[in-house]
Every structure is written in structure tokens, then in C-alpha cells.
Amino acid sequence: MNVGTPEPLLSIRGLKVEFSTRHGKVTALDGIDLDLMPGETLGVVGESGCGKSITALATMGLIPDPPGRIAGGHVLFDGEDITRADPRRLRSLRGADISMIFQEPMTSLNPVFTAGDQIAEAIMLHQSAGKAEADRMAVELLRTVGIPEPERRSRSYPHELSGGMRQRVMIAMAISCRPRILIADEPTTALDVTVQAQIFDLMRDIQRQFSVAIMLITHDMGAIAEMADRVAVMYAGRIVEKGTADEILDHPLHPYTRGLIGCIPVLGKEAGEEGRMPPLAEIPGIVPPLHLLGRGCAFADRCPLAFDRCRAESPALEGGAHKVACFAAEMEAA
Amino acid sequence: MTAGTLLDVKDLSVRFVMPRRSPFGGRPMLHAVRDVSFSLRPGRTLGLVGESGSGKTTTAMAAIRLLEAHSGAVMFDGVDLLKLDAEAMRRHRRHLQVIFQDPYSSLNPRERVGAIVREPLDLMMPGTSRAERTERVGELFGLVGLRPDQMALFPHQFSGGQRQRVSIARALATNPRLVVCDEPVSALDVAIQAQILNLLRRLQDEYGLSYLFISHDLGVVQFICDDIAVMYLGQIVEYSDRPSLFSRPRHPYTAALLAAAPSLARRKSAGYVREGAVKGDPPSPLNIPPGCAFASRCPRVQPKCLKERPLLVRDGGGSVACHYPLA
Numbered sequence: 001m002n003v004g005t006p007e008p009l010l011s012i013r014g015l016k017v018e019f020s021t022r023h024g025k026v027t028a029l030d031g032i033d034l035d036l037m038p039g040e041t042l043g044v045v046g047e048s049g050c051g052k053s054i055t056a057l058a059t060m061g062l063i064p065d066p067p068g069r070i071a072g073g074h075v076l077f078d079g080e081d082i083t084r085a086d087p088r089r090l091r092s093l094r095g096a097d098i099s100m101i102f103q104e105p106m107t108s109l110n111p112v113f114t115a116g117d118q119i120a121e122a123i124m125l126h127q128s129a130g131k132a133e134a135d136r137m138a139v140e141l142l143r144t145v146g147i148p149e150p151e152r153r154s155r156s157y158p159h160e161l162s163g164g165m166r167q168r169v170m171i172a173m174a175i176s177c178r179p180r181i182l183i184a185d186e187p188t189t190a191l192d193v194t195v196q197a198q199i200f201d202l203m204r205d206i207q208r209q210f211s212v213a214i215m216l217i218t219h220d221m222g223a224i225a226e227m228a229d230r231v232a233v234m235y236a237g238r239i240v241e242k243g244t245a246d247e248i249l250d251h252p253l254h255p256y257t258r259g260l261i262g263c264i265p266v267l268g269k270e271a272g273e274e275g276r277m278p279p280l281a282e283i284p285g286i287v288p289p290l291h292l293l294g295r296g297c298a299f300a301d302r303c304p305l306a307f308d309r310c311r312a313e314s315p316a317l318e319g320g321a322h323k324v325a326c327f328a329a330e331m332e333a334a
Numbered sequence: 335m336t337a338g339t340l341l342d343v344k345d346l347s348v349r350f351v352m353p354r355r356s357p358f359g360g361r362p363m364l365h366a367v368r369d370v371s372f373s374l375r376p377g378r379t380l381g382l383v384g385e386s387g388s389g390k391t392t393t394a395m396a397a398i399r400l401l402e403a404h405s406g407a408v409m410f411d412g413v414d415l416l417k418l419d420a421e422a423m424r425r426h427r428r429h430l431q432v433i434f435q436d437p438y439s440s441l442n443p444r445e446r447v448g449a450i451v452r453e454p455l456d457l458m459m460p461g462t463s464r465a466e467r468t469e470r471v472g473e474l475f476g477l478v479g480l481r482p483d484q485m486a487l488f489p490h491q492f493s494g495g496q497r498q499r500v501s502i503a504r505a506l507a508t509n510p511r512l513v514v515c516d517e518p519v520s521a522l523d524v525a526i527q528a529q530i531l532n533l534l535r536r537l538q539d540e541y542g543l544s545y546l547f548i549s550h551d552l553g554v555v556q557f558i559c560d561d562i563a564v565m566y567l568g569q570i571v572e573y574s575d576r577p578s579l580f581s582r583p584r585h586p587y588t589a590a591l592l593a594a595a596p597s598l599a600r601r602k603s604a605g606y607v608r609e610g611a612v613k614g615d616p617p618s619p620l621n622i623p624p625g626c627a628f629a630s631r632c633p634r635v636q637p638k639c640l641k642e643r644p645l646l647v648r649d650g651g652g653s654v655a656c657h658y659p660l661a
Contacts, residue, residue, distance in 0.1 A: 041602070047523040148614075162615045192385035193550060194612050197594035201608055219524055222553075222596025226606060246603050263528035265557035267580075267597045277557045279535070280528035286493045287523075 008035035009213050010059065010098075010181055014073035015083075017054055017063060023291035028054045030237045031073065033317070036181065041207065041214040043228030043245065045221065045260070049287050050234040052217045056183045058083075059215070060100055061090040077181070096126040099174040103186040105166035109158040115142070115169045116154025119176055126177045141172040144209075146202060164195035168202065175206055182206075185217045200226060221264055225249055233257045236287060236298035238314075243322035253324040253332075255303050259283035297326070339409075340544050341374040341397070341512055346406035348389070348396045352620065364619050366392045368568045369406075371646075374561075376511070379538065379545040381559030381576075383552065383591070387616060389568040390548045394514045397546070398430045399423060410512070428458040431505035435517040437497035441489040447500045448485030451475070454507040474503040478533060495526035499533070506537065514546045519554060531557055552595045556580055564588050567616055567627040574652025584654040587612075587628050626657070634658055 017029040029051050036042050044052045057063050059075055061082050075082040077098065085093070094100075102108040110118060119141055120134035129137065135154070142150035145168040158166055167187060174182055184203065188196035200223070207214055216227050224231055224245060231248045233241040233256065241254040252258045262281030285302045296311040297303070303310065305328035317325040324330075348367040355362065367389045374380045382390040395401040397408050399415055408415040410426070418426065431454075434440035441450055448471055455467040472482040478499040489497055498518060505513055515534065519527040535558060537543060549555050555562060555576075562579050564572040564587065572585040583589045590612040600606040612631040617623055623630065629639040638657050646655040 047525055164615055193552070194385065194590055194594045195615065196596075197608060197611055198613070201611060204602075220596055221524075222598060222600075225598045225602070226596055226600050227602055229602060244603070246601065249598055249601075259525060261598070263525050264598070265528075265531070265551075265553035267553045267556060267592070267595050276535075279532050280557065282528045282532060283525040284529075286495060286526065 006037055009038045009078060010034075010036035010215075011076040012055070012059070012073070013076065015055070015058060015075060016070070016072035017051075017058055018069050018071045020067045020069075021291065023289075026290040027071075027293075028068070028237050028290060029058065032239055034232055034239070034242075036213050036215055038180070038213055039207070039211040040229045041216055041227050043224040043231040044215060044217045044234060045219065045224055045231060046234035047219060047260075047287050049236075049290070051237040052234050053185055054237075055234070056100065056185050056215065056217055059181075059183060060094055060098060061085060062094075092126070095122055095179070096177045097179055098181040098183065099177070099179040100183040100185065101167070101170045101174050101187050103189050105163060105170050105190070106158060108170060109166060111158050114155050114157055115161065115172075119154075119169070119173045122173050122176045137176070138172070141176055142169070144175075145169075145172045145206075146198075147172075162195075163191050164198060167191060167195075167199055171199075171202060171206065175210060175212070178210060179212060181215065182212050183215045183217070186219070187216075188223070203227070221249070221261055222267075233260070236293060237290065238298065238325065239317055239323075240299065240326065241322075241324045242317065247322045251322075253322065253329040254299075254326045255305050255328065256283070256299050259302075303328075338375055339373045340376045340411065341546070342407075342409040343373065343393075343397050344371050344407040344409070346370045346393065346396055346408065347404045348392050348401060349404045362620050365622060366568055366619060367396060370563075370565075370568075370570055372561075372563050372570065372573060374512070374544050374546060376544050377538065377542045378560045379547050379558055381555040381562040382546065382548045382565060383550065383555050383562055384565035385550060385616065387567070387619065388565040389619075390565050391516055392568075393565070394516065394546050394548055398432070398512070398514060400432070428454070428508040429511045430514070431508065431510040431512070432514045432516065433498070433501050433505050433518045436521050437494055437501055438489075438521070440501055441497055443489055446486055446488060447492070448475075450489075450500060451485075451503045451507055454504060458508045470507070471503075474507055477506070477537070478503045479529075493526075494522050495529055498522060498526075498530050502530075502533065502537070506541070506543075509541070510543070512544050512546065514548070516548045517550070518547075520549070520551065527554070534558065552580075552591060553597075564591070567622065568619055569627065569655065570646055570653075571628065571655045572652065573646065573654075578651045582660075584649060584652065584659040585628075585656050586632050586634050586660065589660060590631075590633075626655075634660075 012032055012034040015029055015032040018025050019028050046052050070083045116138045119138035123129050123134040123137050139150045139154050142154055147153050147168050188199050228245045231245050232239045235256050241257045252261055283302055297314055300306040300310040309327050315325045315327050317323045347369055350364040350366055352362045352364050370393050384390045396403040403416055451474055452467050452471045475482050480499050519530050547559055559576055561575050563570045566587050572588045583592055593608055614631050625640040625642055626644050629635050644655045644657050646653045
């Protein structure tokens with residue numbers, strides 16, 4: 001590989017996913033382009049329903065079909081198209097090369113098996129290890145993810161563990177086969193803030209130690225700042241802005257990104273002694289239902305800068321390293 | 335009670351009797367809230383902050399008698415709510431309202447939202463005509479940013495943010511003086527959170543409402559609260575006004591919370607490494623350690639912390655319960 005221009009590990013091109021619903025066919029993802037470089041963290045951010053979790057599921061080859069369907073585009077992992085892989089090949093990729101941690105660690109762990117058994121299962125499935133060897137490796141992994149007394153905890157059932165420990169078990173399972181990509185779908189939403197900080201710190205350690213590329217799906221711009229190298233902002237099934245985390249946070253171009261950053265009560269900016277904090281920026285309205293999207297920009301109805309063209313045609317994602325899909329931003333730049 | 339206080343909570347404790355672990359064992363006692371005291375002035379917001387299990391919701395619910403307190407006093411406008419008989423308490427309820435966390439489960443799905451908002455008026459405002467009450471509902475809808483023609487709809491026809499507006503309209507129907515906001519924005523998307531937070535603050539300014547605001551999100555608390563009580567395992571560990579708490583936290587737990595909260599200023603690109611992170615999980619409220627409850631996770635723990643429970647003492651502008659508070 002040429003050192004100057006590293007190849008992306010994961011390359012999503014023109015990905016389109018459709019779902020059949022009672023409102024007819026809706027387009028959940030509409031031509032997504034994303035690259036994940038080796039060892040980096042890509043943040044995918046947006047409100048509920050923007051398509052960020054569907055992007056993750058498509059990457060794992062986990063779109064439920066029916067009602068879902070990949071209607072176009074490719075997901076290339078190391079040059080191999082996941083959207084065309086057969087189920088057997090997908091099974092060997094999942095867990096081994098690409099693994100995932102989910103939002104709710106309680107519902108993603110099997111309540112009738114111990115933590116150690118569940119980690120060992122993944123190891124035995126993908127590596128030529130016997131039960132005893134896998135058990136020993138499971139204990140080692142629990143130690144790696146910072147669980148105290150790993151020998152004892154490996155014999156615990158999920159209900160005997162706290163939320164933070166369960167998420168650590170999930171992470172241990174996810175890294176058990178040294179994956180090259182870790183997809184984390186809102187991994188800390190169900191956790192308390194001090195535990196969230198521990199999990200984020202652990203994910204950063206894991207990344208340094210195993211040089212795994214992370215796709216972090218979140219609605220939290222604070223998590224993006226702390227964790228991500230690059231960011232894609234999604235809205236109604238499209239990427240509306242893409243760039244480095246610093247570019248996106250310091251010089252957001254899309255009115256939606258600006259709104260998302262402005263509407264967070266930012267910790268630390270303290271008003272005067274008896275003064276009050278200034279009102280938060282608001283994005284009026286709500287995300288439109290996918291079956292009601294028209295021809296124009298999906299954000300036009302909530303956008304303070306929208307003009308006629310925004311309602312007539314949909315802007316393409318354009319630009320150099322920092323891309324944006326917005327006619328108003330285009331005019332601003334010109 | 336000092337003059338100009340609306341709500342004055344003194345040494346409030348709440349205990350729950352848990353089921354027996356074995357047929358021969360006793361019933362374990364869960365000490366959910368232990369000797370909590372705070373006061374709230376009219377037109378102000380007091381934040382109760384803490385992680386899950388810290389007792390913040392239990393404290394607020396016991397203060398307005400939606401849960402039974404074990405001991406303590408809750409002076410509301412000069413009357414001890416905990417000593418009122420049922421009928422007198424019922425008459426007081428119109429001054430005490432609640433906005434709940436989950437706008438999906440806190441509205442009756444079989445009732446039209448107009449009726450949901452009118453119900454407190456039907457119950458608490460005898461002597462008014464139905465037409466007057468319906469007119470008041472229309473007024474409330476306008477106040478929270480809903481259209482009066484939406485009164486005939488059912489909750490499922492609204493988005494989460496709009497449902498929370500219905501909850502707010504219902505809470506304001508009887509012109510309450512104290513509104514308990516129990517994590518009112520944590521179930522909402524970030525963009526919608528801002529709409530609701532701005533609305534709550536505008537309503538406070540217009541009607542002089544007092545909020546008891548429960549949240550785990552320090553960004554939200556910093557935005558809306560004037561005074562803050564940080565709770566840990568059923569006790570207040572630090573109690574202070576907003577500027578001093580955020581600029582100069584005294585309790586190591588407060589400092590840890592601030593360090594853990596995501597902020598746009600902490601950048602991976604700048605090589606951010608968290609300082610003062612705490613390890614582990616809070617201890618169980620069934621088995622409270624003898625010394626400081628935070629000792630097992632505290633980065634500054636000393637031998638004394640494991641033996642002696644620190645009391646909440648005045649210290650500068652606020653109060654802190656720590657043997658070795660931060661400078």
C-alpha cells in the first residue's frame with residue numbers, strides 16, 4: 001500500500017436502502033457516500049430517524065429483508081462488496097472483521113448465558129480454539145476492558161452486572177477476534193454520565209491498542225468532539241455535511257449542523273454571577289416523515305436560509321475535504 | 335423558614351422496605367433518600383442532579399407527597415405538607431404540578447389532548463363552567479405553542495416534543511406555584527430539547543413559576559437552574575448557586591461529573607485526555623458503606639473518608655459534604 005494515500009478500509013458508495021411500509025416504499029438511505037480509514041474514528045451524527053443506524057446495519061449486512069432492501073450502491077470492505085456477499089461469507093465477516101456494539105447492553109446480551117460463555121462463543125466461532133482455550137481468552141478480554149476480578153465476573157450472568165459492566169462485556173465480545181472495524185451505535189445512551197466517560201475512554205484505549213477503525217453513531221455533538229476524527233452529519237437519509245471534526249464543530253456550513261451545535265446547552269460557558277444563560281438556538285419543527293419528502297431539500301421547511309431553489313431541487317454533497325449539501329452555503333462560499 | 339422561601343425541605347428521608355431474600359431473613363431496608371434539606375425561592379429553579387439511583391426523583395416525589403416520606407418536614411408556603419390530612423393535601427395539589435420524563439407514557443392514549451389538559455381544571459376548579467374551562471385550555475395551548483384546533487387529537491398524533499408541550503400545558507392548567515420537572519427533555523432529540531428548554535424558561539419569566547428541576551445532564555442544568563443540589567446515593571453532597579458550582583466545584587464527585595460530561599471544547603484532535611475520571615459504579619443503596627458514600631470511587635480518598643460520614647456544612651457560598659473539599 002502506498003503510504004502517502006492510504007486506502008479506505010470501508011468504502012460506502014451511493015448506498016440506497018428502501019423499506020416497504022404501509023405508506024408505500026420509503027427511501028431510508030438515499031445515496032450515501034462514506035469512507036472509513038484504518039485506525040480512525042468516523043462520527044455519524046443526526047437526530048432519530050435520519051438513517052444513521054440503518055447505515056450501520058447495512059455495513060454489517062443486517063438490513064432486514066423484507067421489509068428492507070438495498071436498492072443501489074455498494075459497501076466495499078477491503079475491496080469486497082458486502083451488499084453482494086452470500087450469507088455464509090457475511091457470517092464469517094461479522095464478528096471477525098467487522099463487529100458492533102449496541103445501545104442497550106441488557107437486551108443485546110443473552111440473559112441465560114454467563115458473560116464468559118458469550119465471549120467464548122464468539123471466539124470458538126471464528127478462531128480455531130477449544131472451549132478451555134476460549135474461556136481463558138474470555139477472561140483475558142474481560143481484564144483488557146477493565147472489569148475487576150475478571151475470573152469471577154466471567155461466571156456472572158448479565159443481570160448480575162451493572163450497565164457499564166455489561167457494555168464492557170459487549171466491547172470485550174466485539175474485540176475478541178481483533179476486528180478491523182468496530183461499529184458503535186449510540187454505545188453510551190443508556191448509561192450514566194460518569195460511566196459514559198469510562199466507556200469512551202475505554203474505546204479510545206482499545207483503538208490505540210488494536211488500531212481498530214471505529215464508526216461511532218451518535219446524536220451527541222459532545223461525543224463527536226471527544227471521539228471523532230472525521231464527521232458525517234445526516235438528515236432524512238442523506239449526508240448533508242462531511243469533514244474533519246474540527247472543521248464541522250468550528251466552521252459548520254450547513255444550517256442544520258449549525259442548528260445542532262447551537263441548540264446544545266454547552267457546558268462551561270458561564271454567564272455572569274447573577275446573569276442567565278442566553279436562550280438556546282432552536283431548529284423549528286421536526287424531522288419530516290420519510291414518506292412525505294418532496295423533491296427539494298429535506299431540511300427546507302425548518303431552514304432559516306431556505307429560498308425557492310431549495311424547495312424545487314435537492315442539493316448534492318459538494319466540496320473538497322469539507323463537503324456540504326446546501327444551496328445557501330454554496331452561495332455564501334461564492 | 336427564611337422569608338421569601340416557597341419550598342423548604344428539612345431532613346427529608348425516604349425508605350423502601352424490600353422483599354425478603356429468603357423465607358427466614360428479615361426485610362432489607364433501602365435508604366433511598368437520607369436527610370436531604372434544600373429550599374427554593376419563588377420564581378427560581380433548583381436543580382437536583384445525580385446519576386440513576388442517586389435519589390433525585392424520589393426526593394422530589396416525596397417532597398410533593400407522591401411518595402411517602404419516612405421523616406422530615408416539607409414547608410410549602412408556611413404549611414408542612416407532610417402533616418396535612420388527605421383533603422387538605424388535595425386542595426394544595428393545584429399549586430404543585432409535575433412534568434414527567436416520558437411524554438409517551440404520561441399521557442392517556444385513549445383521551446383527547448384537550449380533555450387531558452382540562453382534567454386538572456375539572457378536578458381543582460369547581461365553580462367554573464365547562465365553557466370557561468375549555469376556553470382556558472385553548473389559552474394554554476397557545477401558551478405552549480400548540481394550535482387550539484389540535485385539542486381534538488389523540489396523543490399518538492403528536493411528536494415527542496409536542497406531547498411534552500401537552501404535558502406542560504396540563505401542568506400549568508391550575509396556575510401552580512411549584513412545578514416539578516422530572517427529566518423533562520431527556521427523552522427528546524437534541525433539536526427538540528432546545529425548543530422545550532426555551533419554552534420552560536419563557537413560561538417561568540411570564541408566570542413567576544418555581545421549578546424543581548431533576549436532570550442528569552449538566553449542560554441542561556447549567557442552562558436552566560439558579561441553584562443546584564448534587565446528589566449521590568440518597569444524599570446531597572454539594573449545594574450551591576450555579577456560577578460557583580460550575581466554575582469552582584468543591585466536592586470531588588461534582589468535579590468528576592463535570593469532567594465526564596461531554597463538551598465541545600474537549601477535542602480528540604487536540605489529544606484530549608480526561609482528568610479526574612472516576613472508576614467503577616456507585617455502591618448499592620441496600621448496603622450503604624459506613625463512611626463517605628463516594629469513598630470507593632473517589633480519586634482523593636483518605637483513611638478518614640472510609641470511617642466517618644461527612645456532613646453537609648456551609649463553606650463559602652455553598653455547602654459541601656466532604657472531609658477534604660477541593661480548593
